[in-house]
Amino acid sequence: MHYFGGKSKISKDLANVLNPITKDKPFVDLFCGACNVVEKITTASSRMANDNNPYLITLLKAIQDGWEPPIVVSEQEYRYTMSHLDENPALSGFVGIGCSFSGGWKNGYARSINKYRNYPKGAHNSLLRQKPKLGG
Numbered sequence: 789m790h791y792f793g794g795k796s797k798i799s800k801d802l803a804n805v806l807n808p809i810t811k812d813k814p815f816v817d818l819f820c821g822a823c824n825v826v827e828k829i830t831t832a833s834s835r836m837a838n839d840n841n842p843y844l845i846t847l848l849k850a851i852q853d854g855w856e857p858p859i860v861v862s863e864q865e866y867r868y869t870m871s872h873l874d875e876n877p878a879l880s881g882f883v884g885i886g887c888s889f890s891g892g893w894k895n896g897y898a899r900s901i902n903k904y905r906n907y908p909k910g911a912h913n914s915l916l917r918q919k920p921k922l923g924g
Contacts, residue, residue, distance in 0.1 A: 794891070796824040803828035822914070823848065827921035835924055841893060843873065847881030851915050852922050857882040859909040866897045886911025 795802065802825050806815070810832040817826040820837035821844075829835055839845055847857075861869075861883055869876075869883040887908050888895040898907040 794821055794824060796822065799824040799828050803830075807831045820844075820848075823918060823922060827918055837922075841881070841885075843877050843881035843884055844893075845881075846877040847885075847915075848922065850878035850881075851919050857886065857908070857912045857915060859906070859912045861887045861908040863897045863899075870894055882908075882911065882915075886915075 806825075806829060808831070810829060812831070812833050814834045814836065815826070815829045815832035816836045816838060817823070817829075818838050820826055820839045823837055826835050826837045837845075837848065851857075855878055857879070866883055866887055869880055873880040873884070884894050885891055887898055889898045900907065
């Protein structure tokens with residue numbers, strides 16, 4: 789998922805440093821965000837992703853379990869979901885980040901300046917690309 793302050797651009801460099809250090813040891817990512825770092829840790833005996841946002845963690849667990857987020861979220865659906873967070877916590881995590889401006893939690897509905905950009909579909913596709921790398 790897109791996040792303005794995410795670690796995706798430096799995740800390979802971080803993994804190059806962390807993989808030798810974590811060889812055959814558990815790895816814990818305390819601020820996992822979209823899991824761009826933890827997905828690249830390949831030498832650890834186990835991997836754990838943590839984050840302060842429980843809706844994000846619920847979303848990632850749901851993706852691991854086979855849930856697929858929507859590819860279309862209207863502004864009305866965004867508002868409803870953000871005011872009913874516990875109704876479907878995985879959906880709330882998806883909408884609150886993947887459909888929010890700059891990927892910030894509840895940062896306002898992400899509108900496209902052109903008709904070709906679909907933020908929910910981009911977040912959906914990104915999560916499904918990551919799914920195989922989130923196990924273990």
